[in-house]
Amino acid sequence: MDRRSFLTKAAVGGTIGGAAATLAAPAIAQANPKINWRLTSSFPKSLDTIYGAGETMARMVKEATDGQFQIQVFAAGEIVGGLQAADATANGTVECCHSVCYYYWGKDPTWALASAVPFSLNARGMNAWHYHGGGIAMFNEFLAKQNLYGLPGGNSGTQMGGWFRKEINTLDDMRGLKMRVGGFAGKIMERLGVVPQQIPAGDIYAALEKGTIDGVEWVGPYDDEKLGFQKVAPYYYYPGWWEGGPTVHFLFNQDAWNGLPPLYQNILRIACQATDQDMLANYDYKNARALKSVMANGAQLRPFSSEIMSASFDAADATYAEIEATNPEFKKVWGSIKDFRSDWYLWSQVAEYNYDTFMMIQQRQGRL
Template identity: 50%
Template sequence: MQRRILMTAAPIASAALAAPAVAQSLPPLRWRMTSAFPRNLDLTYGAGEFFCRAVGEITEGRFTITQFPAGEIVGAFQAMDAVQQGSVEAAYSGGLFYVGKDPAFALSAAVPFMMNPRQQHAWMWQAGGNAMLNEFFKRFNVHAVPCGQTGNQWGGWFRREIRTADDLRGLKMRVAGVAGNVMQRVGVVPQQIPPGDIYPALERGVIDAVEYIGPYDDEKLGLNRVARFYYYPGWGEGGTVFHAFFNLDHWNALPRAYKAAVEVASQAATLNMMAAYDARNPEAIMRLVANGTQLRGFSSELVDTLYRSALDFYAETSAQNAAFKEILDSQVAFRDRNYQYHQVADFQFDAMMLRLRRR
C-alpha cells in the first residue's frame, strides 16, 4: 500500500519540482509601454491594458509590461521614436500615425479601399504578413505584433453636407495615414492631430471635419456636439489594426517563452477589442441619431473619385518605394482571392439576412 502511494506521488513531486525550475530560469522583466491614446478612450487604451495584463498572467508575473497614456512619457505621435531610441521598451500605437517616416507604415494598420478586418487578420497571421511587416520594421529598430482591431471605421464628421468632390475642397480635416494623402488629391487639407486633441481642434474651428474611429469612440470624444453630419462608408479604413511595437534589441533578447506570451496575449487583445466595438457601436449609433446626428452616405460618384485617387497614389508610391510596393502587392492579391470566396460565402449570408429581416 505504502509502495503504491510512493509510486503515485513520485511523478507529482517531479512535476512540482520541474515547474519552479523552469520558472526560475526565466528572468524577471519589468517593461514600460507608452500608448498613443489617452486613458479615457477605454477601448483603444484599454486594449493595451488588456494585453499587458494577459502577458503578466501568462508568465505568472515574471514578465510585466506597464502601459502609460499619451503625454505621460511622450506625446502620442512620439511613441515610435521612443521605442526606436530605447527610451521605452514598447509602444501601443497604430502604424498609420507614422506615414511621415515611411508610407509603408500605414499598410500595417489600414489604407483606403483595401482589406476588411478578417482579411487583415488572416493575411497577417496565416499568409506571411507579420513576417513581411517585421522585415520592414527592422529598418526602424522595432518589432511588432498585431494587437487590436477597430473594425470598419466611419467616413467622418462634417459641419455641412458633402455631395461632390467640390464640397471637400479647402476643408481642413483631421484624417490619419494614407487616407489623408488620398483626400489631399481632391482638395482636402489633411491634419494629423492626436486623439486627445481632436475635440478642442474641432470646437475651436482649427479643423472643419474629423475622421476618427466609429460611433462609440466618436461619441465619447463628443464630436457630435460640434459637427452634425456623420458619413459612411468608411472607405479609408476597412478595418484598422493596432500594434504592440517593441524595441528590436529588447525583443531579440526576450526568452522564447516571453515572446510566445506576447503573441498569445496580442491575439486575445485583438479579438477582445473587435468584440467590444461590435457590441458597443450599434448602441452608440442609436444614441447619436436620437440626439440629432444626421447620417449620410457618400455618393457613388464621390467614392469613385476617391478610389481613383487612391489607385494613383499607390501607383506613384510603389514606383518610388520598393517596400511599399512589396507589401501592397501582397495585400491586394490576398484581398482579391479572399473576395472571390466570400462573395459566395459570408457576404451572401449577410445579404440574405439583411433582406429577410426587412420583411
Template identity: 60%
Template sequence: MTDSKKFDRRSFMARATVGGAAAAAGTALAAPAIAQDMPNINWRLASSFPISLDTIYGGATELSQRLQEATDGRFRIQVFSAGEIVPGLDAINAATDGTVECAHSVGYYNWGKDPAFACGADLPFTFSARSKNAYNYQGGGIENYNEFLEKYNLISFPGGNTGTQMGGWYRKEINSLSDIQGLKIRIAGLAGRVLEKMGAVPQQLAGGDIYPSLERGTIDAAEWVGPYDDAKLGFHKVAPYYYYPGFWEGGPTVSFFFNKGKWDELPDVYKSLLKTCCQAVDSNMLAKYDMKNPTALKELVGEGAQLRSFNEEILTAAYQASNEVYAELSAQNESFKTQYEAMLAFRDDWYLYQQTAEYTFDTFMMIQQRNGVLAQSEG
C-alpha cells in the same frame, strides 16, 4: 478468503494518504523550481491613446494583465498613456530608440517617417477587419511587415482592430465632389494624402483639439474612429452629419511594437507567450467594438446625429485617387511596393469569394432587419 488476505481498507487508506501527500508535496516543490527558471522582467509600454478611450487603450492593459497572469508575475509591462512618457504620435519612435521597450500604436502614425509603416496598419480600399486578419496570420502579412521593420530596430504583432471605421463628422452635407473642394478635415497620414488629391485640405490635430476646432469652424470636418469612441468626444454636438464608410480604414490594425534588441534577449517561452497574448488582444478588441458600436450609434442618432453615406461618385473618385497615391509611393519606396503588391493578390481572391456565401447571408439578414422581423420572437 482468509482473514490475513482480507482487504485492509484502513491500512490502504493510510498508505494512499501518505503517498498522495508525498506526491502532492513533490508537485508543489516542482512548480517554484520551474518558475525560478523564468527571469523577472519589467518593461514599459508607451501607448498612442488616452485612458479615456478604454477600448483601444485597453488593448495594452489587457496584454499586460494576460502576460502577468501567464508568468506568475515574473514578466510585467507597465502601460503609459499618450503624453505620459512621449506624445502619442511618437510612441513607435520611443520603442525604436529604446526609450521604452514597446509601444501600442498604429503604423500609419509613422507614415511621414516611412510610408511603408502604413502597410501594417491599413491602406484605403484594401482590407476589412476579417480579411486583414486572414492576411496577417495566414497570408504572410506579419512576416512581410516585420521584414520591413528590421531597419527600424522593431518587431511587431497585431494588437487590435476597430473594424471598418466611420467616415467622420461634417458641419455640412457632402453631396458631390465639389463639396470636398477646400474642405478642411482633420485626418491623419496616408488618408490625408488621398483626400488632398480630391481637393480637400487635410489637418493634423491631436484628439483633444478636434472638438474646439470644429466648434470654432477652424476645420469643417473630422474623422476619428467609430460610434463608441466618437460619442465620448461629443463631435455630434458641433458637426451633425455623420458619414460612412471610412474607406481609408476598412480594417485598421493596431499593433504592438517591440524594440528588436529587447525582444531578442527574451527566452523563447516569453516570446511565445507574448505572441499568444498579442493575438488574444487582437481578437478581443474587435469583439468589444462589435459589441459596443451598435448601441453607441443608436444613442448618437437619438441625440441628433444625422447618418449619411458617401455616394458612389465620391467613393469611386477616392478609389482612383488612392491608386494614384499607391503608384507614386511604389515608385519611390521599395519597402512600400513590396508590401502593397503582396496585399493585392490576396485582396482580389478575398473579394471574389466574399461575393458568395458571406455576402449573400449578410445581405439577406440585413433585409430582415430592415423589415423589422429580427427582434420578433416566434409564436
C-alpha cells in the same frame, strides 16, 4: 496539482524528492525570470476600448507567467506623446508600445500598409493576410530596419467617414474642405481638394465648434460619442474608406524582444493575438449600441456618394502606383496585399455577403 504544490511536496518527499526540488527550482527560475517592462500607448485612457487593449495584453502576460513578466501601461503623454510611441520603443526609452503604424507613414509609406491604407482589406481580410498570408513576417522584415518587432494587437473594424458641419454630396463639396484626418489618408484626400489637418484629440472639438475645421474623422460611434461631435457637426458619413480594417500593433524594441526567453516570446504572441481578436469583438458590440445613441442625440447618417467613392478609389490607385515606382519595400508589401485583396473580395461576396444582406433586410423589416 499546481507547480508550487508539486515542488513543495517534492521537497519533503525524501532524498530523491529533495534532489528533484533542488534541481527544479533553479531551472524554473532560469526559464521564467522576473521581468518588468513599460508600454507606452498612443491613446488616452478615455478611449477605454483601444487604450484598454494594452492593459488586456499586459494582464494576460502577467497571469500566464504567474506574475513573473509584468508590463506597465502608460497612456499617451505620460512618458511620450502618442505619435512618438514607436520612436520611444525603437530607441529603448520603453520596451514596447501600442500604436497604429500609419501614424509613422511620413518616415516611409510602407509603415501604413500593415495598418490601413485607403481601399485595402477589411478587418477579417487584414487578419487573414497577417496570420496566414505572411503579412506578419513581411512587415517584420521592414520593422527590423527600425529596430522593432511587431505583432497585430487590435482592430476597430471599418471606421466611419467622419463628422461634417455641412452635407458632402459631390466632389465640389470636398474641394477646400478643412478636415482633421490622420495619416496616409490625408495624402489621398489632397488629390480631391481636401486640406488635411493634424489636430490632437483633445483639441478637435473646439476646432470643429469654432469652424477652424469643417470636418473630422475619428473612429466610430462608441469612441466618437464620447467626444460629442454630433453637437457641432451633425452629418455623420460612412464608410471610412481609408480605414477598412485598421490594425493596431504592439511594437517591441528589437533587443528587448530578442532578450526574452522563448517561453515569454510565445506568451506575448498568444496574448497579442487574443487581444487583437478581443478589441474587434469589443468594438463590434459597443458600436452597435452607440450608433443608436448618437442618432438619438442629433447625428444624421449619410453615405458618401458613388461619385466621391469612385474618385477616391482612383486617387488612391494613382498614389500607390507613384510610390511603387520609387519604393521597393512598399511595392513588395502592397503587392502581397493586392494579390490577396482580389481573392478576399471574391470569396466575401459569395456566402458571407448574401447571408448578411438577407439578415439586414430582415432587420429593416423589423423581423429581428
